[in-house]
Amino acid sequence: MLRHSEDETLLDRIESAADALRSHLRSGLDGAGILLAPLEARALLYLQAHPGCSQADFVHAAGRDKGQVARLVKLLGERGLLVALPDRDDRRIGRLWLTDAGQALGTQVRAARLEGGRELLAGLDARERARLATLLGKIGAATPPGSASDDMPGAAD
Template sequence: MPTKNPATGPADEVVEQLDALLFAFRGEMHRAMREADLPVSPMEVRVLLHVAHHPGCTAGDLARHSGRDKGQLTRLIQHLEEEGLLRREAHAEDRRAQCLFATEAGEALHARMRAERRALARGLLDRLDAQEQAQLAGLLGKLRAGRAP
């Protein structure tokens, strides 16, 4: 069994805790997706979630948000479109860009995944009282505000 590297300070401990929580949370989301027998990958679900939250976004918007390569995103978008979960429309101002929208089936899948995420989050956060949850949300928002979108 590998030995654990001890954190050298509070920042290291925060990063280790966040990493462990996100790893476990994503693992549970992937398990839920396998059980739901979805026709898409976890990354494709993340793309769909972003598009559902930001209707009309472009592949460029997705690339900036996710840090992913535009080519990879184009393939993910194409598969989501083939599965009937996304649709593209011409951008009103930029002929090179296409706006992305979730279809009715995409919205339904988005609702299922959002419900699963909420259930997992409730299971995780029920260890904290309402005030602690609000404090955690505020601190995480403060950290997130310090990084690029």
């Protein structure tokens, strides 16, 4: 019988925590009546924090391929949640802006995310939260380029 090494056990715990985070986010969104896929919710949060970013910036932050992000941008645009406008200096570059509806929904997503996060982190005191943030920051710093980054909310997707 193969025994788990300490590293495997730690990785299992990280995956379990990521699963719990996704579950809390999903139940928070569902509880608030927000019908968005996790990546759609993350996109709204990212675009709130980075208004007017380029689609290429978003591709890098999301750690997704250009085609997937293009489909997501099209979908959110069709839903009236964002607009892509040409850059004023280089019209080949599309800048992404949330509409008023996108801003409002993003605010709801943020509130649902925080509520779910509070439940998830309720058992940690302030010192433990600070230590966890430090350790997760170290893990994030080791993330290869082109992967989901610290700039992308809910990167555990």
